[in-house]
Amino acid sequence: MAVTTQPVQTERPATxxxxxTGTRVTRWLAVxxxxxxxxxxxxxxxxxxxxxxxxxSVRIMYAHVxxxxxxxxxxxxxxxxSAAYLWPxxxxxxxxxxxxxxxxxxxxxxxxxxxxxxxWGRITWGVFWQWDPRLTTTAFLFVTFxxxxxxxxxxxxxxxxxxxxxxxxxxxVVEIPLVxxxxxxxxxLHQEAxxxxxNGDVQLDGFMLFTLFTGVLVFTLFYLxxxxxxxxxxxxxxxxxxxxxxxxxxxxxxxxxxx
Amino acid sequence: xxxxxxxxxxxxxxxxxxxxxxxxxxxxxAVLVLVMFAFALDVESVLxxxxxxxxxxxxxxxxxxxxxRAFAVETSDGALDALRVAGVDPAGVxxxxxxxxxxxxxxLVILLLVGAVLLYRAEIRADGLVLLVTAxxxxxAGLAAVGTLYGGLTAGAKGRETLLPLLLAPVVAxxxxxxxxxxxxxxxxxxxxxxxxxxWVGVLATFAVAFGVVGTVAFGPLxxx
Amino acid sequence: MDAAVELCDAVAVLGxxxxxxxxxxxxxxxxxxxxxxxxxxxxxxxxRVCAGLVPLARGRASVLGLDVAAHRDAVRARVGLxxxxxxxxxxxxxxxxxxxxxxxxxxxxxxxxxxxxxxxxDGRLADVAVSRLSAGQRRRTALACLVARRAEVWLxxxxxxxxxxxxxxxxxxxxxxxxxxxxxxxxxxHELDRATRLATRVVEVVAGTVRQPS
Numbered sequence: 001m002a003v004t005t006q007p008v009q010t011e012r013p014a015t016x017x018x019x020x021t022g023t024r025v026t027r028w029l030a031v032x033x034x035x036x037x038x039x040x041x042x043x044x045x046x047x048x049x050x051x052x053x054x055x056x057s058v059r060i061m062y063a064h065v066x067x068x069x070x071x072x073x074x075x076x077x078x079x080x081x082s083a084a085y086l087w088p089x090x091x092x093x094x095x096x097x098x099x100x101x102x103x104x105x106x107x108x109x110x111x112x113x114x115x116x117x118x119x120w121g122r123i124t125w126g127v128f129w130q131w132d133p134r135l136t137t138t139a140f141l142f143v144t145f146x147x148x149x150x151x152x153x154x155x156x157x158x159x160x161x162x163x164x165x166x167x168x169x170x171x172x173v174v175e176i177p178l179v180x181x182x183x184x185x186x187x188x189l190h191q192e193a194x195x196x197x198x199n200g201d202v203q204l205d206g207f208m209l210f211t212l213f214t215g216v217l218v219f220t221l222f223y224l225x226x227x228x229x230x231x232x233x234x235x236x237x238x239x240x241x242x243x244x245x246x247x248x249x250x251x252x253x254x255x256x257x258x259x
Numbered sequence: 260x261x262x263x264x265x266x267x268x269x270x271x272x273x274x275x276x277x278x279x280x281x282x283x284x285x286x287x288x289a290v291l292v293l294v295m296f297a298f299a300l301d302v303e304s305v306l307x308x309x310x311x312x313x314x315x316x317x318x319x320x321x322x323x324x325x326x327x328r329a330f331a332v333e334t335s336d337g338a339l340d341a342l343r344v345a346g347v348d349p350a351g352v353x354x355x356x357x358x359x360x361x362x363x364x365x366x367l368v369i370l371l372l373v374g375a376v377l378l379y380r381a382e383i384r385a386d387g388l389v390l391l392v393t394a395x396x397x398x399x400a401g402l403a404a405v406g407t408l409y410g411g412l413t414a415g416a417k418g419r420e421t422l423l424p425l426l427l428a429p430v431v432a433x434x435x436x437x438x439x440x441x442x443x444x445x446x447x448x449x450x451x452x453x454x455x456x457x458x459w460v461g462v463l464a465t466f467a468v469a470f471g472v473v474g475t476v477a478f479g480p481l482x483x484x
Numbered sequence: 485m486d487a488a489v490e491l492c493d494a495v496a497v498l499g500x501x502x503x504x505x506x507x508x509x510x511x512x513x514x515x516x517x518x519x520x521x522x523x524x525x526x527x528x529x530x531x532r533v534c535a536g537l538v539p540l541a542r543g544r545a546s547v548l549g550l551d552v553a554a555h556r557d558a559v560r561a562r563v564g565l566x567x568x569x570x571x572x573x574x575x576x577x578x579x580x581x582x583x584x585x586x587x588x589x590x591x592x593x594x595x596x597x598x599x600x601x602x603x604x605x606d607g608r609l610a611d612v613a614v615s616r617l618s619a620g621q622r623r624r625t626a627l628a629c630l631v632a633r634r635a636e637v638w639l640x641x642x643x644x645x646x647x648x649x650x651x652x653x654x655x656x657x658x659x660x661x662x663x664x665x666x667x668x669x670x671x672x673x674h675e676l677d678r679a680t681r682l683a684t685r686v687v688e689v690v691a692g693t694v695r696q697p698s
Contacts, residue, residue, distance in 0.1 A: 337569025346560030
């Protein structure tokens with residue numbers, strides 16, 4: 001008795017057999033990243049002057065401030081991609097993959113921000129941790145995104161994962177400002193000596209400012225490079241799952257023979 | 260939506276009344292936490308000074324259990340699935356469960372404040388009462404909303420229950436900060452002025468409204484497979 | 485065509501396993517269709533797809549003319565599912581459970597009373613907490629919750645399981661009455677003798693597909 005089904009339509013990725021996630025764009029990006037990193041190291045460690053107050057330990061700033069910037073950028077990108085996924089007109093799993101890739105890279109940079117912040121504090125003022133709003137909010141961002149990544153790993157179909165993570169991503173948009181504002185209000189209760197505040201009073205002269213901007217630019221390039229690669233890997237994973245479905249379907253139908 | 264919310268809230272509270280899980284398990288746990296803080300922190304003057312913070316910490320820990328209990332009731336016999344299939348308005352389900360959770364949290368807060376008075380020698384003053392009640396209400400509303408929302412996310416499949424504290428703790432941090440500061444102002448701990456507490460109530464109210472609205476909208480999609 | 489349920493090359497995936505591997509099925513209004521097949525064939529998933537609980541990876545499913553994916557809430561409002569789990573609240577009594585589920589569907593208390601009576605759950609039994617009931621009594625309670633909702637399409641997953649002879653008789657009476665009143669019934673059952681007598685049509689589900697679809 002023939003089983004009445006229609007021939008299964010399979011999707012083939014336009015690129016056919018994909019063996020790597022690199023393209024011309026990412027190669028140029030990579031070159032720019034590493035050249036920029038080289039320049040940043042030179043400028044940050046050698047060429048720029050030490051600070052009047054802090055001495056050489058101010059150089060950690062060239063890593064700390066840009067990675068904090070990237071942490072927030074990654075968060076914003078994840079939030080925007082989550083919204084784009086949930087909006088019916090622009091619903092596409094690409095947004096979900098961008099959100100996921102951005103979150104992963106973001107968590108990395110959040111970690112770097114926290115570690116460099118702690119080192120800076122320790123070296124300059126002898127304390128590992130200040131309850132200042134930026135560091136505290138970054139810590140919360142870190143934990144929130146660790147939770148986000150855990151939820152992404154819960155399994156289910158691609159659409160389920162996408163919907164669940166997108167909602168969670170947008171919830172973070174509500175939470176993080178609330179956390180930040182609460183911490184700001186909280187710390188305003190305590191009069192803190194401003195010299196202890198790592199954000200505050202580093203005198204940024206011309207070249208230091210330039211190096212700082214270079215740092216931001218280089219880190220942004222790294223972020224773009226990593227996210228591009230990562231979201232392609234996620235795309236490959238999703239397509240692998242989908243093509244696995246066809247095989248599973250044929251295996252399932254073949255079960256009919258077995259009692 | 261409100262009809263469904265009333266039905267669900269009544270159902271949840273009736274279940275709690277029958278099973279007494281909150282009264283027999285969660286309340287003793289919360290009181291135990293207060294006692295253990297005393298063991299850990301030892302100095303009585305310190306305890307009195309940090310009593311507001313400890314109360315809200317204990318509330319937060321108990322909230323994890325309350326939320327897990329609220330959803331264990333639904334998932335033990337597939338009732339959450341049945342609610343979905345029945346096409347019951349998920350916004351109504353969210354509001355109903357949040358309201359029931361809020362009632363349970365509120366009674367817990369009252370008990371813990373009494374506990375703080377007894378165990379930590381905290382002093383409740385009459386002119387701080389309005390601030391205290393307002394702060395406690397907004398805080399419990401916010402905790403209930405956010406707890407129900409994340410409880411819905413982690414309900415159901417195995418391995419998700421352990422995720423709840425990890426997801427919930429960072430989110431309720433603003434409530435912890437704000438509620439503790441507002442309570443300090445209401446009790447006059449360490450000379451905090453009464454007026455200092457009201458900005459914190461603003462934070463609590465914003466939190467409660469924000470997550471109340473978000474939860475109503477997001478709960479439905481979150482519990483879908 | 486007056487199709488109550490229509491599945492077209494439906495593929496539903498649980499994790500990475502295709503529980504439904506391209507099923508076709510057409511059920512007309514007022515029919516009582518029995519799904520039979522070995523364990524793991526996909527009967528449960530098929531019913532859950534019709535209830536809008538499990539999304540389709542491929543293919544189409546429509547209930548009462550509405551596409552399940554596009555009009556999920558409207559489909560759910562008209563459909564009633566009795567799954568493997570009973571969907572009951574353990575601490576509440578029989579009457580309270582049926583009251584709750586009936587109220588969510590907008591039915592009144594007299595409706596509840598008549599349903600309880602029809603399924604033999606009235607009297608002293610109605611005020612016993614579900615946790616104290618036997619498995620068969622719980623199944624009957626779950627069925628009562630379904631009946632009270634007056635759905636247009638009934639989806640039942642092994643409803644006879646756990647019921648005693650009297651319970652099964654009442655179930656069959658209820659289903660026949662429902663079909664006579666215009667509802668469509670789709671049930672999966674291993675109780676072949678009884679269910680074959682009850683059903684207007686028998687369909688076989690094997691390896692995630694359906695044989696004799698229409």
